[in-house]
Amino acid sequence: MFRFYHIVTFVSCQYLFCFIFFSLCGMINLVKNTAKTLGGRLMTVGENIRRIRKERGLTQKQLGELVGASEAYIRAYESGRRNPKPSSLEKIANALAVNPEVLENSDFDMIKAMHRLFQIARQYNGHLFACKDEEGNDTVGIRFETLTLMNAWCQRYEKFLEDVEKCNEIKDAKKRGEALIKAETDYDRWMDTYPEQSGNTGSVK
Structure with a gap:
């Protein structure tokens, strides 16, 4: 982040x-x-799908069912053997409740x-x-x-800073670490889901 x-x-x-x-x-x-980075490099489309799918607690089979694709297709997307079409990527993003741009490979x-x-x-x-x-x-x-629209980002960022400050006041090291991870995860999720969206239709091809 x-x-x-x-x-x-x-x-x-x-x-x-x-x-x-x-x-x-x-x-x-x-x-x-x-x-998002993985091992010092930017994440691919498949890696972004896998990361957010796991954050949502979904299996590859469950995600496939949500978008009308087989588990094999989702596995191929995540491994990088196949690249989803723009329409398929949008359906996957809807199923994961994130903006499609979050999943795109922004390696530049x-x-x-x-x-x-x-x-x-x-x-x-x-x-x-x-x-x-x-x-x-x-x-x-x-x-x-x-x-x-930057105003909403500024407000959310300031809240994140406040959350971090509160976390750092926790004396127990383990609880402080867990609280910091949660604060960062919540902030990441806000960015991933901006603007909030819901619903998914159709099937992936």
Whole structure:
């Protein structure tokens, strides 16, 4: 899971301004680190399906039944022997109650990561600016004037920070570790299911 240094939002002149601060040297890694990782690398479509299926407590057979596919198909998807079609991926995402983009293979190098940032900045009127963090270190900020949905993310992120702070107050090391894992899992699930969706129809082919 990725980490921002700090996020601040405020409303002014009918625009939501969202400031995202991150270290200058870590700018390129920001986008790449948002993807789930496995052993230091980004997860494939099949690995994402397996991860979330297990989080939901489903077997391959049960997931197959939900989307109208055989257990063998689900196993082939998860192992990487077959790649699901976009329509099939959407049905699997619906069955797992996540956004289809969560399952997609978002493996891209640093150059592609930069171009992804460029695209987001163009589409949502992003502005870069140099600034200092609370410790006086050089940072880079991105201000989005039109990406108002960031407000929900900022609020959820602040809640995650509060949860972590409460977890760190637990004296028992084992219970503290379990609480931290739960806080991170809950935050991951919020991102995986954003925006919340339900229902699944049709069969996978």
